[in-house]
Amino acid sequence: VSAGPVIPHDTPPAPARRTALPRARGPVSGILLEVVRCAPGMPVELPLVEATPALLADDDVQLALYLCYELHYGELAGVDDAWEWDPGLLAFRAVLERAFEGALRQAVPPAHAPPPPEVVPTALQALVAADDAPPLSRYVERRATREQVRELLVHRSAYQLKEADPHSWAIARLSGPPKAALVEVQADEYGGGRAERIHATLFAKAMAAVALDPRYGSYLERLPGVTLATVNLMSLLGLHRRHRGAIVGHLAAFELTSSLPNRRYANGLRRLGFGADATDFFDEHVTADAVHEQVAAWDLAGGLAHAEPQLGDDILWGAAALLQLEARWARRLLDAWERGESSLLAPRATSR
Numbered sequence: 001v002s003a004g005p006v007i008p009h010d011t012p013p014a015p016a017r018r019t020a021l022p023r024a025r026g027p028v029s030g031i032l033l034e035v036v037r038c039a040p041g042m043p044v045e046l047p048l049v050e051a052t053p054a055l056l057a058d059d060d061v062q063l064a065l066y067l068c069y070e071l072h073y074g075e076l077a078g079v080d081d082a083w084e085w086d087p088g089l090l091a092f093r094a095v096l097e098r099a100f101e102g103a104l105r106q107a108v109p110p111a112h113a114p115p116p117p118e119v120v121p122t123a124l125q126a127l128v129a130a131d132d133a134p135p136l137s138r139y140v141e142r143r144a145t146r147e148q149v150r151e152l153l154v155h156r157s158a159y160q161l162k163e164a165d166p167h168s169w170a171i172a173r174l175s176g177p178p179k180a181a182l183v184e185v186q187a188d189e190y191g192g193g194r195a196e197r198i199h200a201t202l203f204a205k206a207m208a209a210v211a212l213d214p215r216y217g218s219y220l221e222r223l224p225g226v227t228l229a230t231v232n233l234m235s236l237l238g239l240h241r242r243h244r245g246a247i248v249g250h251l252a253a254f255e256l257t258s259s260l261p262n263r264r265y266a267n268g269l270r271r272l273g274f275g276a277d278a279t280d281f282f283d284e285h286v287t288a289d290a291v292h293e294q295v296a297a298w299d300l301a302g303g304l305a306h307a308e309p310q311l312g313d314d315i316l317w318g319a320a321a322l323l324q325l326e327a328r329w330a331r332r333l334l335d336a337w338e339r340g341e342s343s344l345l346a347p348r349a350t351s352r
């Protein structure tokens, strides 16, 4: 007779995903933050948002979109959960999504025709190889201060504390070989059956080890639009079935650009005297993602291109969109640090 799972005494309960509502940053987040404090069903004013490249780093709009998506991942403190599927709020979100996608397609023009399925994996590798993103990981490895490394973790916390979740939306939308490949990667991201090895949990451990608050959502107030856009991209691609090619390409490019930078981040943390609790997350990705990049490029992206050849250009576009937003984000950090400033929003920033 099975005694059931043994839960060690020192395993803390999984913390709730509850994000405190931040302050509004402008008219668009202002509409959202006002309405979600009311009962669902309240009419939601539709904002005017233009699809311009500046939108990709707009503090106000990216915060509003981030909060719309957050209703699918966790609780917003004081907000009725029924807002998640409120038609008025979904219409509001659709306005932001159309503008965001329009801005992305201006920055990263889509290809005119899908590539042959068999070239998709090598085309992904070529995209990544040709990427000339600012050398953030090199800077962290060699020069960053302890405060700058802590900022890096604050920026990354918006995604890393829910790591893998946006790509998991796509599991239900795939079948056959690409579905099996995606689940293989995600199983590792979720710890392979060991809760303490869930990558989001390893990231929380790293935050605590560098004296940051590891609770979900605790730094939202400090995150600029350029950072929130990197997470909004994943939520946009993951939540819409028509973007299943792009979210697969996004994950493949994410894995292809992970192993080496994470080695450098770990080296930077060790250089600064941080211990194993701080570096575990990064060391884990050096080895895990050396495998994931193969599975994601060949079995997942290549497998989807074979199953649905018309998605080949979407797969490459999702990868290129990731590289584009990551480069803009890295540039913001390096530029701020070059000036001797913080790359985060000021603690009491309330407007653009």
Ligand SMILES: [Fe+2]
Binding pocket: 163, 189, 199, 285
């Ligand atoms: Fe991971």
Ligand SMILES: [Fe+2]
Binding pocket: 185, 189, 255, 288, 289, 292
């Ligand atoms: Fe991975």
